[in-house]
Amino acid sequence: xxxxxxxxxxxxxxxxxxxxxxxxxxxxxxxxxxxxxxxxxxxxxxxxxxxxxxxxxxxxxxxxxxxxxxxxxxxxxxxxxxxxxxxxxxxxxxxxxxxxxxxxxxxxxxxxxxxxxxxxxxxxxxxxxxxxxxxxxxxxxxxxxxxxxxxxxxxxxxxxxxxxxxxxxxxxxxxxxx
Amino acid sequence: xxxxxxxxxxxxxxxxxxxxxxxxxxxxxxxxxxxxxxxxxxxxxxxxxxxxxxxxxxxxxxxxxxxxxxxxxxxxxxxxxxxxxxxxxxxxxxxxxxxxxxxxxxxxxxxxxxxxxxxxxxxxxxxxxxxxxxxxxxxxxxxxxxxxxxxxxxxxxxxxxxxxxxxxxxxxxxxxxxxxxxxxxxxxxxxxxxxxxxxxxxxxxxxxxxxxxxxxxxxxxxxxxxxxxxxxxxxxxxxxxxxxxxxxxxxxxxxxxxxxxxxxxxxxxxxxxxxxxxxxxxxxxxxxxxxxxxxxxxxxxxxxxxxxxxxxxxxxxxxxxxxxxxxxxxxxxxxxxxxxxxxxxxxxxxxxxxxxxxxxxxxxxxxxxxxxxxxxxxxxxxxxxxxxxx
Numbered sequence: 001x002x003x004x005x006x007x008x009x010x011x012x013x014x015x016x017x018x019x020x021x022x023x024x025x026x027x028x029x030x031x032x033x034x035x036x037x038x039x040x041x042x043x044x045x046x047x048x049x050x051x052x053x054x055x056x057x058x059x060x061x062x063x064x065x066x067x068x069x070x071x072x073x074x075x076x077x078x079x080x081x082x083x084x085x086x087x088x089x090x091x092x093x094x095x096x097x098x099x100x101x102x103x104x105x106x107x108x109x110x111x112x113x114x115x116x117x118x119x120x121x122x123x124x125x126x127x128x129x130x131x132x133x134x135x136x137x138x139x140x141x142x143x144x145x146x147x148x149x150x151x152x153x154x155x156x157x158x159x160x161x162x163x164x165x166x167x168x169x170x171x172x173x174x175x176x177x178x
Numbered sequence: 179x180x181x182x183x184x185x186x187x188x189x190x191x192x193x194x195x196x197x198x199x200x201x202x203x204x205x206x207x208x209x210x211x212x213x214x215x216x217x218x219x220x221x222x223x224x225x226x227x228x229x230x231x232x233x234x235x236x237x238x239x240x241x242x243x244x245x246x247x248x249x250x251x252x253x254x255x256x257x258x259x260x261x262x263x264x265x266x267x268x269x270x271x272x273x274x275x276x277x278x279x280x281x282x283x284x285x286x287x288x289x290x291x292x293x294x295x296x297x298x299x300x301x302x303x304x305x306x307x308x309x310x311x312x313x314x315x316x317x318x319x320x321x322x323x324x325x326x327x328x329x330x331x332x333x334x335x336x337x338x339x340x341x342x343x344x345x346x347x348x349x350x351x352x353x354x355x356x357x358x359x360x361x362x363x364x365x366x367x368x369x370x371x372x373x374x375x376x377x378x379x380x381x382x383x384x385x386x387x388x389x390x391x392x393x394x395x396x397x398x399x400x401x402x403x404x405x406x407x408x409x410x411x412x413x414x415x416x417x418x419x420x421x422x423x424x425x426x427x428x429x430x431x432x433x434x435x436x437x438x439x440x441x442x443x444x445x446x447x448x449x450x451x452x453x454x455x456x457x458x459x460x461x462x463x464x465x466x467x468x469x470x471x472x473x474x475x476x477x478x479x480x481x482x483x484x485x486x487x488x489x490x491x492x493x494x495x496x497x498x499x500x501x502x503x504x505x506x507x508x509x510x511x512x513x514x515x516x517x518x519x520x521x522x523x524x525x526x527x528x529x530x531x532x533x534x535x536x537x538x539x540x541x542x543x544x545x546x547x548x549x550x551x552x553x554x555x556x557x558x559x560x561x562x563x564x565x566x567x568x
Contacts, residue, residue: 055198055202055204056204056205056206056207057202057204057205058205058453060449060450060453061201061202061205061453061457062202064201064202065197065201065202068197068201069193069197097183101183101186102186107189107190107193110190175414175446175450176443176446176450177446177449177450177503178445178446178448178449178500178503178504178507
């Protein structure tokens with residue numbers, strides 16, 4: 001998995017356009033939530049190899065599973081371009097729920113981080129996830145009007161399609177790998 | 179807080195459980211050493227060697243539950259058994275295997291269709307299948323390696339000429355020849371025959387260098403590497419262990435970039451089926467989601483393909499990066515093959531132990547000569563890997 005692929009895949013999985021439609025517009029909460037998500041993603045990537053070995057799953061087989069998850073998540077983004085409103089913890093706790101989880105730490109992000117870790121590209125994965133989360137923060141930091149919302153809804157669908165493509169590419173690579 | 183998280187955590191947990199059960203179950207690879215592999219392949223050879231029948235035939239199949247020997251026969255598999263026995267003799271000096279191979283040679287010599295310039299292995303009045311003649315060539319080349327006897331070189335050349343006579347100018351080989359028309363059947367391909375013919379031509383080229391066998395071999399290799407899957411109707415790369423044998427036999431000097439690219443695709447196909455097989459099991463959710471475990475022939479042919487490509491990856495630097503992964507899959511497949519073999523103690527409890535010992539049975543209690551033949555070849559080819567690991 002190259003850095004370029006991971007960047008596209010993580011950007012599609014966190015889907016800044018779709019996610020920002022449900023984000024709180026507080027810079028502090030957003031920044032803290034992104035950091036929490038990045039730390040969790042980094043931990044998953046670092047543990048990917050050991051975890052899959054413990055589960056007796058080869059990296060190639062797990063890539064197939066990760067591809068499947070990305071495809072399903074991409075389909076969800078196409079069909080449901082706006083996330084449901086989530087209940088939130090008070091104050092800075094909102095950085096944890098709902099910003100870090102469930103809005104940023106989507107299943108696709110989790111499996112992608114694990115797959116990258118098992119593929120010995122944890123560093124690249126963390127870098128790519130960081131860039132994707134910066135995009136989320138940039139997209140979510142300012143209030144958006146009706147036009148912005150329509151634009152982000154369309155953008156969410158485009159990123160959903162990109163996530164499907166990334167998932168399919170990952171699955172095909174897994175099928176072709178030894 | 180709990181109320182907020184429960185639905186999302188539930189999605190994660192249930193999703194992870196579904197993935198674990200249906201998509202990525204544990205890949206189970208038992209331990210295996212070269213000693214255990216040698217015992218298993220000796221037992222497999224013993225099943226074939228005990229099955230000598232009048233007229234140069236071998237025992238074809240056995241139904242364990244009914245205690246019945248199959249009346250069927252298949253001459254392509256007959257040639258495959260001969261090849262396996264001669265190969266064992268060539269690589270280990272096993273005299274019993276050589277004698278059992280020579281037993282089958284009587285049937286081969288009695289069932290030859292001869293035309294001007296070629297001979298085919300086919301029963302009287304039957305269509306000549308290209309695979310039977312190709313495996314007969316492979317058998318005789320391995321007999322030559324085992325004994326040094328050149329007495330059948332003429333027959334090897336005649337059978338190989340039949341393969342070339344079936345080849346079209348673009349490299350394709352037609353799978354059948356009709357005794358009624360005296361011509362190949364147009365547009366008919368044999369599922370494994372194409373790869374078998376390629377391997378036979380590669381072997382003959384190595385046995386008789388300078389005679390020009392490399393030309394049809396390379397033409398056929400190019401076809402297999404670039405067009406076979408489309409022409410013969412495979413949507414994904416067909417995991418053809420015979421093609422893998424052929425690529426290994428042709429070696430780096432005769433393989434161009436397109437054949438190397440195909441070898442990579444083939445390695446991926448065998449890697450995938452090996453991983454899927456190691457996720458399966460005889461009962462429970464593994465049985466439900468992965469279906470019936472592979473037969474001895476299925477396991478063996480995966481091992482044969484992996485072993486041939488592993489050997490090639492050690493010889494050709496263009497494939498060196500695949501060597502470790504191929505070795506890992508091969509060791510796992512061989513270990514699962516050994517684990518599923520019927521041992522002497524289990525066989526002793528059955529009505530006819532001699533027809534069960536050393537065999538691999540499918541779920542319905544049936545074993546066939548090619549179960550033992552493929553598994554034997556795979557285990558034989560895994561020995562160098564196991565010895566290297568040890």
